[in-house]
Amino acid sequence: MRFNAQIYGPGFPSVGAAIDVEATETGIRVQTNEVDDGTPRWGKITLAKSGWDGSQLRLEWTGSAGVYSLASGDALNNAAIVKLAAGKSTVRPSRPDRATRAWAHALIWFFIGVPVLLVGAIVWQHDRIIAWGVGLITVEHEAKLGEFLFTQQKTGLKLIEGDALAMVRDIGGKLTKDSRHKFQFFVAEDKTVNAFAMPGGYVVVHTGLLELAETPEEVAGVLAHEVQHIEQRHSLRSIAQSLSLSAVVSVFLGDMRGLASLGGDLLQLKFSRDHEIEADREGLKALVAAKINPVGMRDFFAKMAAQSQLNPGFLVTHPPSEERMNDIDRLSKALPATARQVTPLAYDYAAIKAAISRQR
Amino acid sequence: MQFVEVELDPGEAAMGEAGSMFYMEADIEMETIFGDGSAQQTGLMGKLLGAGKRLLTGESLFTTVYTSKASDGKRKVAFAAPYPGKIIPIDLSQIGGTFICQKDAFLCAAKGVSLGIAFQRKLGVGFFGGEGFIMQKLEGDGMAFLHAGGTMHRRDLKPREVLRVDTGCLVGLQPSVEYDIKMVPGIKTALFGGEGLFFATLRGPGFVMLQSLPFARLASRIFAAAPMSKGGGGSGGEQGSILGGLGSIIGGDRD
Numbered sequence: 001m002r003f004n005a006q007i008y009g010p011g012f013p014s015v016g017a018a019i020d021v022e023a024t025e026t027g028i029r030v031q032t033n034e035v036d037d038g039t040p041r042w043g044k045i046t047l048a049k050s051g052w053d054g055s056q057l058r059l060e061w062t063g064s065a066g067v068y069s070l071a072s073g074d075a076l077n078n079a080a081i082v083k084l085a086a087g088k089s090t091v092r093p094s095r096p097d098r099a100t101r102a103w104a105h106a107l108i109w110f111f112i113g114v115p116v117l118l119v120g121a122i123v124w125q126h127d128r129i130i131a132w133g134v135g136l137i138t139v140e141h142e143a144k145l146g147e148f149l150f151t152q153q154k155t156g157l158k159l160i161e162g163d164a165l166a167m168v169r170d171i172g173g174k175l176t177k178d179s180r181h182k183f184q185f186f187v188a189e190d191k192t193v194n195a196f197a198m199p200g201g202y203v204v205v206h207t208g209l210l211e212l213a214e215t216p217e218e219v220a221g222v223l224a225h226e227v228q229h230i231e232q233r234h235s236l237r238s239i240a241q242s243l244s245l246s247a248v249v250s251v252f253l254g255d256m257r258g259l260a261s262l263g264g265d266l267l268q269l270k271f272s273r274d275h276e277i278e279a280d281r282e283g284l285k286a287l288v289a290a291k292i293n294p295v296g297m298r299d300f301f302a303k304m305a306a307q308s309q310l311n312p313g314f315l316v317t318h319p320p321s322e323e324r325m326n327d328i329d330r331l332s333k334a335l336p337a338t339a340r341q342v343t344p345l346a347y348d349y350a351a352i353k354a355a356i357s358r359q360r
Numbered sequence: 361m362q363f364v365e366v367e368l369d370p371g372e373a374a375m376g377e378a379g380s381m382f383y384m385e386a387d388i389e390m391e392t393i394f395g396d397g398s399a400q401q402t403g404l405m406g407k408l409l410g411a412g413k414r415l416l417t418g419e420s421l422f423t424t425v426y427t428s429k430a431s432d433g434k435r436k437v438a439f440a441a442p443y444p445g446k447i448i449p450i451d452l453s454q455i456g457g458t459f460i461c462q463k464d465a466f467l468c469a470a471k472g473v474s475l476g477i478a479f480q481r482k483l484g485v486g487f488f489g490g491e492g493f494i495m496q497k498l499e500g501d502g503m504a505f506l507h508a509g510g511t512m513h514r515r516d517l518k519p520r521e522v523l524r525v526d527t528g529c530l531v532g533l534q535p536s537v538e539y540d541i542k543m544v545p546g547i548k549t550a551l552f553g554g555e556g557l558f559f560a561t562l563r564g565p566g567f568v569m570l571q572s573l574p575f576a577r578l579a580s581r582i583f584a585a586a587p588m589s590k591g592g593g594g595s596g597g598e599q600g601s602i603l604g605g606l607g608s609i610i611g612g613d614r615d
């Protein structure tokens with residue numbers, strides 16, 4: 001076969017010269033000044049992959065005048081040359097020394113592997129990581145965080161006092177008697193039917209919710225549910241979750257908007273279905289323990305679900321589900337008869353509701 | 361500082377990176393073409409491929425072709441480098457028709473020189489070569505002009521001759537030159553060496569072009585020195601103190 005190559009060596013320009021090469025079974029033949037140097041046998045030639053991108057084939061041999069080198073860039077020719085020389089020429093592997101390679105691989109795996117692992121872990125074991133992180137937060141820290149968040153949110157709330165607040169605080173107190181948190185209950189003037197819990201023990205009930213409820217027991221049901229969101233640290237977890245997600249997004253997009261916007265969305269934090277069911281179940285237990293008729297919770301949530309078109313507020317932040325409704329229903333019915341033998345909460349609820357609508 | 365002035369006979373053309381044109385005489389028509397402007401790019405697919413390659417090298421998608429429409433003699437068009445440095449001509453017909461250069465080193469060329477890309481295939485080199493992951497491939501038989509920071513230095517490597525250079529200092533090389541990235545040996549260097557942890561090993565035969573002051577190095581020194589507006593104290597090297605002084609003059613703060 002014949003091929004074109006760039007030749008370097010004695011008698012050739014330092015930038016090489018284009019040359020026609022003949023390759024046979026025995027070796028190659030090129031035109032050189034020292035005639036004998038131009039016909040090396042394959043056994044004298046060293047082959048190596050070369051060039052900046054490894055696309056060149058280098059044929060190197062030593063003649064009487066010095067070292068000659070051929071560079072061929074045509075892939076098809078190179079394959080044919082390698083075939084001819086197979087088993088006869090020395091093939092020099094072009095690769096970095098071992099130490100460099102080991103380092104390079106270690107660093108590549110470090111730079112690629114660590115972020116991939118981190119993201120993978122965050123995505124795959126998200127819940128566990130959040131739970132672990134949340135577990136590290138002490139009650140004192142949570143109280144401080146809650147205070148900070150609540151102070152921020154408070155500016156947007158129109159908190160009111162009066163009999164309604166007194167009742168909410170009273171019922172709340174019964175539900176949180178043995179809590180490690182220092183609970184604080186508030187009533188906010190807002191006609192949307194909603195209530196929310198913030199880390200550290202802050203529970204806020206909208207007047208809209210109080211107006212929809214028909215008995216103090218229904219209000220107690222909602223409060224019991226909200227209190228459990230805090231007791232079970234759902235609020236903390238939701239915050240950690242959206243924080244960690246926006247942190248990941250921020251790191252990857254190099255953009256802090258995700259983190260910055262979080263503050264405004266705190267009230268819109270959604271709880272997962274599991275969290276809702278847990279809050280329901282634990283809330284029911286707390287109601288029974290506080291000797292409050294637990295049926296109020298079921299009644300109120302059923303009413304909420306029926307009115308979901310009209311009052312989406314609470315349902316947005318506390319997603320309802322059929323499973324959840326069935327669950328409450330089943331648990332309420334399964335309660336021992338003693339659990340229902342409770343004294344009704346003695347508040348003049350009609351007067352409280354009247355006072356709320358007067359205040360508006 | 362230098363610039364390149366190209367004399368065009370009637371009908372002759374040159375091409376340059378969009379944005380590197382310095383001046384041009386009357387009767388020269390500028391045409392911005394999609395792709396890399398090489399002659400063999402016919403058909404939409406070829407153009408798209410050329411454009412795609414340019415997108416990968418980070419260059420603009422368009423090359424500008426300057427064609428003389430004069431009928432009565434030569435016309436001139438000039439190209440200038442975007443930062444201080446040196447410009448050198450490369451006659452592709454004298455070096456075997458192909459040259460591989462850093463992607464931002466290309467300034468201008470006669471039409472018929474095609475601009476392609478050359479990909480680094482070794483993962484380690486690609487990862488640590490920084491600038492040198494994707495290079496530009498100049499092919500054809502015309503003149504091409506490269507520019508580089510500081511002084512341009514040419515080395516003709518003999519067969520088996522080895523030269524080690526900072527990866528950023530390599531401007532271009534003949535395709536016959538073997539290229540590899542090596543790490544500066546020793547764990548101490550690895551941990552405390554900071555910049556210059558890797559260097560390129562070039563093995564002959566073939567010629568290589570080197571630059572004494574890569575733009576990235578200049579930029580990083582300027583950047584490092586710029587915020588120090590309170591005089592040159594504690595800035596380390598002499599560039600630091602000079603630029604520190606400059607910074608404080610600009611800041612109007614000389615206490």
Ligand SMILES: [Zn+2]
Binds near residue numbers: 276318
């Ligand atoms: Zn809930």
